[in-house]
Amino acid sequence: MQQRDSVSLALAGSGGAGVMTAGNLLLEAAAQAGYYGLMVRTSGPQIRGGEAAALVRLACAPVDNLDDRFACLAAVDWQNIARFAAEIPLGPESLVVGDPAQGDPPPALAACGARYASLPLKALAKGIPGGWPNMVALGALAGLAGLPEDAVRAALEGTMKKGGAALAASVSAMRLGYAEAPKLGPFARLAPPQGGRRGDRWLLSGDEAAGYGAIRGGVRFVAAYPITPATELLEWMAPALAKVGGALVQAEDELASINMTLGASFGGVPALTATSGPGLSLMSEALGLAVAAEIPVVVVDVMRVGPSTGIATKTEQADLNIATRGLHGDAPHLVLAPNSVVDCVRTLRWAVHLAETLQAPAVVLADQFLGQSRAVVDRPADVAFAGGRKRASADDAAYQRYAITESGVSPMAIPGTPGVAYTADGLEHNERGTPSSQAPDHLAQLDKRARKLERADFGEHWADVEGEGELAVITWGSCTGPVREALARARAEGLRARLVSLRLIAPAQPERMARALDGVRRALVVEQNHGAQLLKYLRAEYTLEADLESFHRPGPLPILPGEIHRTLAQWGRP
Amino acid sequence: MSTASAAAITPQSFKSGVKPVWCPGCGDYSVLSSITKALAALGLAPENAAIVSGIGCSSRIPAYTSCYGFHGVHGRALPAATGLKIARPDLTVIVAGGDGDGYSIGGNHFLHACRRNVDLTYVVMDNHVYGMTKGQPSPTTEPDWDSKLAPGGTGLREFHPLVIALASGANFIARAFSGDPNGTADLIAQAVRHPGFSFIEVLSPCVTYRPEQRGWKDAVRPASVAVTDDPARAARRLMTDDGFNLGVLYAGRRAPYRAAPQHEPQSPASLELDFAL
Numbered sequence: 124m125q126q127r128d129s130v131s132l133a134l135a136g137s138g139g140a141g142v143m144t145a146g147n148l149l150l151e152a153a154a155q156a157g158y159y160g161l162m163v164r165t166s167g168p169q170i171r172g173g174e175a176a177a178l179v180r181l182a183c184a185p186v187d188n189l190d191d192r193f194a195c196l197a198a199v200d201w202q203n204i205a206r207f208a209a210e211i212p213l214g215p216e217s218l219v220v221g222d223p224a225q226g227d228p229p230p231a232l233a234a235c236g237a238r239y240a241s242l243p244l245k246a247l248a249k250g251i252p253g254g255w256p257n258m259v260a261l262g263a264l265a266g267l268a269g270l271p272e273d274a275v276r277a278a279l280e281g282t283m284k285k286g287g288a289a290l291a292a293s294v295s296a297m298r299l300g301y302a303e304a305p306k307l308g309p310f311a312r313l314a315p316p317q318g319g320r321r322g323d324r325w326l327l328s329g330d331e332a333a334g335y336g337a338i339r340g341g342v343r344f345v346a347a348y349p350i351t352p353a354t355e356l357l358e359w360m361a362p363a364l365a366k367v368g369g370a371l372v373q374a375e376d377e378l379a380s381i382n383m384t385l386g387a388s389f390g391g392v393p394a395l396t397a398t399s400g401p402g403l404s405l406m407s408e409a410l411g412l413a414v415a416a417e418i419p420v421v422v423v424d425v426m427r428v429g430p431s432t433g434i435a436t437k438t439e440q441a442d443l444n445i446a447t448r449g450l451h452g453d454a455p456h457l458v459l460a461p462n463s464v465v466d467c468v469r470t471l472r473w474a475v476h477l478a479e480t481l482q483a484p485a486v487v488l489a490d491q492f493l494g495q496s497r498a499v500v501d502r503p504a505d506v507a508f509a510g511g512r513k514r515a516s517a518d519d520a521a522y523q524r525y526a527i528t529e530s531g532v533s534p535m536a537i538p539g540t541p542g543v544a545y546t547a548d549g550l551e552h553n554e555r556g557t558p559s560s561q562a563p564d565h566l567a568q569l570d571k572r573a574r575k576l577e578r579a580d581f582g583e584h585w586a587d588v589e590g591e592g593e594l595a596v597i598t599w600g601s602c603t604g605p606v607r608e609a610l611a612r613a614r615a616e617g618l619r620a621r622l623v624s625l626r627l628i629a630p631a632q633p634e635r636m637a638r639a640l641d642g643v644r645r646a647l648v649v650e651q652n653h654g655a656q657l658l659k660y661l662r663a664e665y666t667l668e669a670d671l672e673s674f675h676r677p678g679p680l681p682i683l684p685g686e687i688h689r690t691l692a693q694w695g696r697p
Numbered sequence: 698m699s700t701a702s703a704a705a706i707t708p709q710s711f712k713s714g715v716k717p718v719w720c721p722g723c724g725d726y727s728v729l730s731s732i733t734k735a736l737a738a739l740g741l742a743p744e745n746a747a748i749v750s751g752i753g754c755s756s757r758i759p760a761y762t763s764c765y766g767f768h769g770v771h772g773r774a775l776p777a778a779t780g781l782k783i784a785r786p787d788l789t790v791i792v793a794g795g796d797g798d799g800y801s802i803g804g805n806h807f808l809h810a811c812r813r814n815v816d817l818t819y820v821v822m823d824n825h826v827y828g829m830t831k832g833q834p835s836p837t838t839e840p841d842w843d844s845k846l847a848p849g850g851t852g853l854r855e856f857h858p859l860v861i862a863l864a865s866g867a868n869f870i871a872r873a874f875s876g877d878p879n880g881t882a883d884l885i886a887q888a889v890r891h892p893g894f895s896f897i898e899v900l901s902p903c904v905t906y907r908p909e910q911r912g913w914k915d916a917v918r919p920a921s922v923a924v925t926d927d928p929a930r931a932a933r934r935l936m937t938d939d940g941f942n943l944g945v946l947y948a949g950r951r952a953p954y955r956a957a958p959q960h961e962p963q964s965p966a967s968l969e970l971d972f973a974l
Contacts, residue, residue, distance in 0.1 A: 154974050325972035331972065346776075346779075359971075363968050363971075365956075366962070366963050366967075367964075368962030370783055370956035372956070375806065375809040378772075378776070379775075379776035379779075379806055382777045382780065383783075385777055386749065386776065387783065387785075388780075389765075391784075392785070408770050409769075409770055409773065538747050538781075540744060541744040544765045546748075547766065547767050547769075548766075549769060557715055
């Protein structure tokens with residue numbers, strides 16, 4: 124049987140069946156064995172009793188996205204599986220594994236032509252006191268993928284640190300499933316792993332990566348209100364901040380959390396809040412204050428399907444409009460977007476640096492896919508950014524908080540510094556900070572605040588620019604993974620095409636974009652929303668020579684590499 | 698907290714020289730003066746105090762002082778001050794504002810600031826009206842007060858800020874009158890010294906939209922009962938009070954808010970051990 128470089132496995136069941144636990148263990152086991160991988164969570168709104176699926180892709184090299192099809196879907200039960208049919212694409216080459224005690228697979232699955240194999244998960248688990256069907260399924264999937272049984276056991280030991288009877292039962296149940304894998308019929312295993320030393324690889328979620336990047340960037344104060352799918356970022360940061368001498372406050376609402384961060388930042392402590400679309404909407408007014416009073420702050424929006432409560436547990440890239448255009452008045456600010464789980468580290472670190480250096484709010488657009496997915500990644504390079512907040516020195520008789528400077532940035536006095544006290548004000552003000560309703564002061568301060576962003580040197584981090592040729596794909600955020608894979612496939616077929624994945628959405632970088640697209644005649648704009656928000660933003664902010672075409676689809680269905688590849692292949696035909 | 702030499706610090710040290718936007722006769726002039734007197738009496742250096750406010754006539758106060766000031770958005774002064782105090786516990790943080798800012802748009806934050814009990818002093822200049830928007834009823838306006846926005850009155854019962862503060866967990870509750878600037882200054886100084894969240898309601902007349910409030914000077918009186926630390930007694934007193942008893946009405950013993958236990962700070966880079974395989 125042939126081997127493969129990556130294998131996609133889905134484990135589905137009703138909420139509480141333990142499919143997320145098993146999916147995480149499968150990823151841990153692959154990591155132990157030297158592989159890379161990604162686990163994407165998809166679930167309904169219920170805490171218990173709804174539907175849930177762990178979508179796992181294991182690979183010999185790092186992966187940032189799901190594949191076009193799943194090689195195997197294993198189901199602990201068939202309840203509500205129809206709700207997932209669209210999110211777990213299967214084909215005739217796929218294998219569906221189900222427990223005969225749960226009845227036949229639903230007709231929706233049969234239609235895809237996948238081969239069905241039965242595995243009595245419940246009956247096997249029953250044979251082991253304390254054994255659970257999800258552990259049997261874990262063993263079977265690990266066996267199908269070709270992971271060593273020892274790696275799965277090590278993953279269980281690492282997770283169930285208390286050991287004892289519960290661990291023993293889980294290991295036994297897993298082994299039963301593992302032994303059944305060869306009986307499920309032909310299935311291509313993973314090629315041998317190419318991963319480097321264990322210490323050089325990390326296993327983390329995008330939410331954790333974002334929290335870590337923020338702390339490395341200097342954040343020591345967080346205030347936030349719980350919201351799916353940003354909560355895990357806050358839950359990781361709470362103890363982590365305490366360890367580094369910082370603090371996290373649970374606020375009464377998002378209005379409070381953003382204003383708390385502004386208070387802390389005014390006090391000289393780099394501050395962050397994390398939320399999702401509904402929370403970002405509530406924060407818009409205070410973001411205007413951050414612009415006017417020039418108070419650095421970072422707001423992470425882990426985007427979910429909107430508008431309104433939308434689909435709170437699922438992913439979409441539809442907050443680009445509100446992030447870039449959602450403030451009242453002329454309010455220049457920063458908008459950034461990480462483009463993979465591990466890139467959340469760099470992008471957050473950079474966002475904190477930019478907010479602090481430019482004394483402006485930075486909105487970071489992650490999404491549920493990035494935030495809640497866990498990935499095995501190479502340890503990222505330690506990218507530090509020189510600079511930071513420019514502070515006023517004590518007892519400067521000529522000090523003016525909002526002095527007009529060439530760069531637009533003026534030193535900020537931090538409370539406690541004598542002789543330079545001022546009032547940070549959302550009212551328009553003169554250079555001293557005294558409220559002013561005069562037209563010249565308004566114009567001078569508008570110019571100053573715009574100039575800060577126009578004159579800043581954003582360097583090479585503004586986008587990931589890769590490849591060459593007359594064709595290009597422009598994308599952002601979690602769409603970057605599938606686009607990159609599509610481009611790799613196209614290049615393997617001899618097609619030359621470029622990638623521009625924007626890490627800095629605002630302010631726009633017309634000169635850099637012109638260089639990146641020099642010689643490109645046709646570009647595809649790929650994004651996951653209904654309104655083609657990025658395409659419209661590009662048309663407003665950039666003068667592009669290339670013909671732009673849009674590939675957009677709302678969440679929660681992921682954009683898949685095959686779809687982008689097919690479009691590029693058509694374009695490449697003479 | 699560093700304190701400047703007492704000789705150098707006077708109430709004048711805390712004035713900025715920016716001319717207030719208030720109408721002639723506004724009670725807020727006196728409250729500004731009381732705040733500067735209190736800060737001087739506390740022996741603070743201006744740079745170690747911060748005045749935080751939202752929006753409204755009284756919320757203009759920060760720029761009129763020589764302290765660090767934060768004049769934020771409407772209703773959100775308490776969260777901004779909370780963030781500042783937790784991030785910078787070394788600072789003395791005073792929050793100032795009006796009845797609309799604090800009890801209406803900021804009402805939820807008022808509840809949670811009392812409950813959270815961060816070491817802040819909250820001074821509300823209550824004139825029972827929205828002055829800056831030219832005379833609309835606020836949560837403390839009498840139900841039958843006639844206005845363009847609510848002809849014939851709102852018909853709504855007044856909000857009772859002191860009772861709400863007590864029920865929500867404020868650790869120090871006082872009432873002051875702008876017409877008694879020395880008494881008000883003394884209450885503010887006591888409030889700053891008291892640990893946890895201290896709330897002072899200052900009756901501060903709006904002579905433009907509520908000229909009848911000039912009569913408050915004849916209605917106020919020192920509270921006849923001594924201060925209590927018993928919330929049950931304080932509740933009875935506040936519920937039966939006619940709104941004109943001045944002084945400290947409750948001084949509790951709750952421990953102020955503390956952030957998560959702090960360890961010896963470790964290097965941020967060491968957090969990567971959470972992820973390393």
